[in-house]
Amino acid sequence: MDKPLKNPPTYLITSVDHALRIAAMLQLEGELTVSEVAERLGVARSTAHRLLAMLVYRDFAVQDERRLYRAGPVLELAAHSPSVASRLRAAALPHLHRLVDVLDESANLAVRTGDTVRFIASVECTQSLRVGSREGMVFPAHRTTAGLLLLAELTDEELAAVYPAERYADRPEDRPDLARLRTRLARVRRNGFVLNQGRSERGVVALGVPIRAPDGDALAGLSVSMPSGRYDRRRLPALVDILSRAAGAVGADLARSA
Template sequence: MGKPLKNPPTYLINSVDHALRIAAMLQLEGELTVSEVAERLGVARSTAHRLLAMLVYRDFAVQDERRLYRAGPILELAAHSPSAASRLRAAALPHLHRLVGVLDESANLTVRTGDTVRFIASVECSQTLRVGSREGMVFPAHHTTAGLLLLAELTDEELEAVYPAERYADRPAERLTARPDLDRLRTELARVRRKGFALNQGRSERGVVAVGVPVRAPDGTALAGLSVSMPSGRYDKHRLPSLVDTLSRVAGAIEADLAR
């Protein structure tokens, strides 16, 4: 017996439907112009432009120097390994909740694709002053705790490939979009490799401190970064060894579940 056809929902929201169709086109077909999107959807160019602008804002799309739109970091991550990210998230979530229960600080699991990282799981603590959920958000890899952990796994040649100078030539020279100083970054990554953890004090967000360790596959490959974040006023450097030890034990528990 054949699979039944999909029926549209009773209350079809056209703008949402259009945005989802554009996301699918970008992921499956590649680069598109505003005019092509407008023609495919049967909408005005101004409508197509607004929809694309929202997808760019949410990292589902990016616009290059030729004014063409292509799949953004979130769609690239989904295309790269949707099932692996889903399994990783499912395995980690119970442990993230336990980690938050022990430390009473917010916890995150983050993966890297190219020069960006995406938070695939986030659990907030119960304290009034806390770091909010980052789930689904995308940041430059070299500005985040997990990004440093995962970049530290790369060789010098692989790091150069992640940050080719030509990719950044036309980007605004702002802190979060500029190409990192690779000599300085290599020094920082060497320190991360040596210590086995990353400490982020206001690097990605002022007033926030994060500590993280890698989560590894059975073959030793780093799959993700596990981190805990807190307001800087609550961070005590004397607790750092204890935080790293707790994170390492939780990472080990996640790795054991993944191995099973």
């Protein structure tokens, strides 16, 4: 049985967490102001400014003449093409907020790169017991809701190319059993959604559907996450319907913005 991944540390260092989230924002989205960073993190502008100053000092960020911050030398290798992730995020955010308003559970947007997925947007609900923001976090694709959704789009040959045995020679335990994974992905294709009960994180249930381009290609995974104690399987059809309509709306908005 797969073990859960990335349970939050017992002692969360908030300032470090904030700095890492800012680095992920700059890497994925390009330019940001102090005010935008402060709003996204829910902190004062002075706090956001201090965090950005430290990132500049360590070359994770640079500030230009317009007083905008962007990815620095340490991150610039991955900052050459933030446009796709930025457009996806911009199109999805209003719908993520609506999902949170309707369901009162946290909502996420994630994309796949090779054998991993990265969360590029996350909106927390306001309940005291909730799944926190996953923005900027990276997980193995075969262990996540969005990853399974996007891997299900691949042919058997493409899937094998994602998980070549030689890449995992020094860590064979990280390579999924491809026969079992293909069976799981076939079920995802039949259902059109993924229900993830504790595979990524212990005590968390996530439900997701793909966001598709006009040509039908899956671009990202849209999901809601909740503490397992609040999941009611009788609501599954209704939740899938709400998510599917939101994913369709994101796809339509993205097409209009192209």
